[in-house]
Amino acid sequence: MIQVSEPLIGATEIKYVNECLRTGWISSAGRFIEEFEQKWAEYCGMKYGVAMSNGTTALQVAVGCIDLQPGDRVIMPTFTIISCAQAIIYNGGVPILVDSNPHTWCMNVDQVREKIETEIKKDDGKLKAIMPVHIYGHPVDMDPIVELAEKFNLKIIEDAAEVHGAEYLTDRETTKSHWKRCGGFGHLSVFSFYANKLITTGEGGMVLTNDPAYAEKARNLRNLCFHPEQRFLHTELGHNFRLTNLQAAIGLGQLERMEEIVAKKRWMGKTYTERLQGIPGLQLPIEESWAKQVYWMYGIVLNGRTGFNAVRFAQKLKDLGVETRPFFLGMHEQPVFQSMGYFLNEKYPVAESIARQGLYLPSGLTLTKEQLDQVCNTVKTVLNDIK
Numbered sequence: 001m002i003q004v005s006e007p008l009i010g011a012t013e014i015k016y017v018n019e020c021l022r023t024g025w026i027s028s029a030g031r032f033i034e035e036f037e038q039k040w041a042e043y044c045g046m047k048y049g050v051a052m053s054n055g056t057t058a059l060q061v062a063v064g065c066i067d068l069q070p071g072d073r074v075i076m077p078t079f080t081i082i083s084c085a086q087a088i089i090y091n092g093g094v095p096i097l098v099d100s101n102p103h104t105w106c107m108n109v110d111q112v113r114e115k116i117e118t119e120i121k122k123d124d125g126k127l128k129a130i131m132p133v134h135i136y137g138h139p140v141d142m143d144p145i146v147e148l149a150e151k152f153n154l155k156i157i158e159d160a161a162e163v164h165g166a167e168y169l170t171d172r173e174t175t176k177s178h179w180k181r182c183g184g185f186g187h188l189s190v191f192s193f194y195a196n197k198l199i200t201t202g203e204g205g206m207v208l209t210n211d212p213a214y215a216e217k218a219r220n221l222r223n224l225c226f227h228p229e230q231r232f233l234h235t236e237l238g239h240n241f242r243l244t245n246l247q248a249a250i251g252l253g254q255l256e257r258m259e260e261i262v263a264k265k266r267w268m269g270k271t272y273t274e275r276l277q278g279i280p281g282l283q284l285p286i287e288e289s290w291a292k293q294v295y296w297m298y299g300i301v302l303n304g305r306t307g308f309n310a311v312r313f314a315q316k317l318k319d320l321g322v323e324t325r326p327f328f329l330g331m332h333e334q335p336v337f338q339s340m341g342y343f344l345n346e347k348y349p350v351a352e353s354i355a356r357q358g359l360y361l362p363s364g365l366t367l368t369k370e371q372l373d374q375v376c377n378t379v380k381t382v383l384n385d386i387k
């Protein structure tokens with residue numbers, strides 16, 4: 001079976017982890033945590049990094065930093081992981097959903113604009129933030145989001161969990177145009193370092209920001225909000241969302257190979273596209289002219305004409321030794337949110353369609369050219385079988 005993703009652990013990671021074990025720095029203090037925080041923040045063009053136990057807790061803390069009042073609203077895509085919506089809800093907010101762009105599968109920026117206009121007309125001051133989520137390696141079109149946030153005084157919580165190293169051409173219609181890394185746009189940005197991410201710490205995450213007050217708040221929320229002068233005094237509630245030095249040691253080792261990792265992913269994405277393009281009924285990932293995407297996962301969407309939905313297609317591929325994963329199911333279709341009274345009767349046709357017709361192919365860093373060829377041949381065989 002060709003796996004959907006396997007981590008690639010190198011000699012440096014093993015050396016750094018051994019150092020933790022040898023020296024006894026195995027918990028949430030130690031040199032690797034600070035170094036990993038600083039270096040990752042710097043790589044993404046941000047000032048401060050605050051490591052967390054995973055991407056879900058990083059989102060929870062990032063939203064916690066903006067002090068939502070009960071019922072405050074945050075605009076986010078329906079097509080994403082549940083961590084995004086629950087971070088808003090656990091912090092007392094209400095998610096306002098938008099559909100996906102049919103080409104990039106990221107949030108539809110025109111709909112963001114429309115939803116903001118509707119919210120602003122309510123004139124209740126409850127709209128507080130936008131949460132753009134870069135999907136499967138491709139950046140959201142960030143300039144319009146930044147412009148809207150500035151115009152309406154909204155915070156940006158940027159979820160960059162799936163786009164380590166991806167870049168966006170900002171100010172592209174001006175002489176100031178330049179490439180900027182994803183994770184460098186939000187008032188607060190969030191990463192996951194789960195084992196299938198471009199760089200991993202096993203489980204892990206990080207909040208990035210340029211604002212020292214947010215960084216301090218994130219550190220406090222991560223660590224039970226101990227009072228700075230009197231340790232067991234608490235004036236706020238926090239969490240234990242700490243990352244360990246052992247995990248940060250893995251992350252730092254991985255980060256040292258970042259260039260190589262991004263290059264491998266881009267090779268993988270481009271090679272898949274070369275091999276699969278032109279097959280009728282198969283939609284492939286794109287790379288907008290303003291994006292350098294990193295193909296975190298190589299997604300494909302099957303047109304109804306193929307006679308397949310994603311579940312049947314995945315089963316056929318599995319029978320022939322190729323593991324896949326389905327696309328996200330939109331937040332508005334989640335029974336848990338329906339039963340809580342959220343998103344009732346809301347429809348997002350693009351997200352609904354790609355959720356049923358989309359899946360991703362093996363995309364891990366250990367994928368060889370031979371395996372990639374085998375995956376492509378299997379995809380072609382399955383599609384030819386039905387004609």
Ligand SMILES: Cc1ncc(COP(=O)(O)O)c(C=O)c1O
Pocket residue numbers: 054055056057059080081083084133134159161162191192193194204205
């Ligand atoms: C877009 C996005 N945000 C957040 C997360 C949550 O990260 P974690 O799995 O580390 O909790 C994920 C997980 O894959 C994700 O894809």
